[in-house]
Amino acid sequence: MxxxxxxxxxxxxxxxxxxxxxxxxxxxxxxxxxxxxxxxxxxxxxxxxxxxxxxxxxxxxxxxxxxxxxxxxxxxxxxxxxxxxxxxxxxxxxxxxxxxxxTSIKLDATAAGIPVYRKLGFLEELKIDRMVVPAFNGKLDNTNKDTVKPLSQADKEELSRLDLKIFGANRMELINALKKRNKAWYIVRDEHMVGYVLGRPGLNFFQIGPLMAETTDDAINLIEIVLKEQVGKSVVIDVLNDQIPFKQRLTALGFTCQRSFVRMYLKDNSFAGSVSKQFLIAGPELG
The missing domain is CATH 3.40.630.30 (Gcn5-related N-acetyltransferase (GNAT))
Incomplete structure (x- = not known):
């Protein structure tokens, strides 16, 4: 030994x-x-x-x-x-x-971790790309930003319903904890919340996420509001690989892909939510 x-x-x-x-x-x-x-x-x-x-x-x-x-x-x-x-x-x-x-256990694995988790019975669900910009240049499109508003305590119930529908499980304790650490925003259409975004300072980058939205345009409007306050700063995001038009906009804003993760699950995947409306995760340690 x-x-x-x-x-x-x-x-x-x-x-x-x-x-x-x-x-x-x-x-x-x-x-x-x-x-x-x-x-x-x-x-x-x-x-x-x-x-x-x-x-x-x-x-x-x-x-x-x-x-x-x-x-x-x-x-x-x-x-x-x-x-x-x-x-x-x-x-x-x-x-x-x-x-x-x-019911379900998940993780976001690096390439090195995938074989280890497979041996334990984890199955692959989807791919996530980490994209970074070392110093955001501030070049933004200001279209439709009037529909994006700061989140307040009064929006809690509607936010909870939206996140449950899109993410697939109740994680409001996390959302509330993240909201306390930085500004949060939501987007409105026909008097209903159709997307939201959170962010927080990190050791090396400002991390944006989670970002959930009904459409790609909603997601772009939300992330650009957050980026407006990060000019000149380093920013990191973890974006679902299949969100191609959204990633194209991010590339135009100066983001590049740093590495990728694979989302894996154990036992069951019945709480996957609406993956097509998930744009940014909260982080590999949070989902």
Whole structure:
């Protein structure tokens, strides 16, 4: 047995672990912040796990449980010095066991992770492209922006109905947590909400998403409102691969594809929602 294994402990994450978890984020050059970790802990404390070696954080995994309908596994990180010891396998098996009551378990996998997840029974659903712009130039089309309005507390019920219809599961606790961190917008047609967008600051980029909308034009109007306040800043988005006209507009705005993820599911996919109206995900760790 490797001598390191004797000193590795697997346990629930606590707030004091955030600084150690951030060291793993920094090592991989991911975009999550301390505030992201706090949000994950606040929303699902029992689904945030760490592996430690002599009190140092060497591995993490989290999950978001959306009312036992869909759960999202994310933040699977293992220190490079401790890879090949079965740490990620242990964390993953433990988090899946904790999600036994969930109808569907999902994750957004990198190319390296796909073979691992296939062995566990995960099936592929769709592809997601990460697109970035290092410094947004501010060249926007101002058409129809008068129909885009800031979200308020009074819009909560209509937002909940729209997101449930398009995303497919109830994730309003997440939506409310994200709304507190930055401005949020929705678009109106015939006096009804037909789309919305959220965003938040990240470690390296401002992340836009989720973005749900009835049409591509609605989605473009929404993202351009957000981009208007990000001129000169770095922006990242995770866009569904099949949203071709939307991606063409993003390319015209200066975005380029950085890498791709594959959305995978375990057990069941009955809460997939209306995929054609899903444009940007909230993030690979959130869905």
């Amino acid at each position: 490797n001598s390191k294994l004797k000193n590795i402990v697997f346990r629930p994450m606590v707030e004091a672990d955030i600084s150690g978890a951030m060291q793993l984020v920094l090592a991989e050059n991911w975009n999550q912040t301390e505030e992201d970790w706090r949000m994950l802990l606040d929303l699902n404390p029992e689904l945030c796990l760490v592996a430690t070696y002599k009190d140092t954080i060497i591995g993490t995994v989290t999950a978001m449980n959306y009312k036992d309908q869909v759960a999202w596994i994310g933040m699977m990180l293992v220190s490079k010095d401790f890879r090949g010891l079965g740490i990620s396998k242990n964390l993953l098996h433990t988090i899946i066991e904790k999600l036994e009551g969930c």
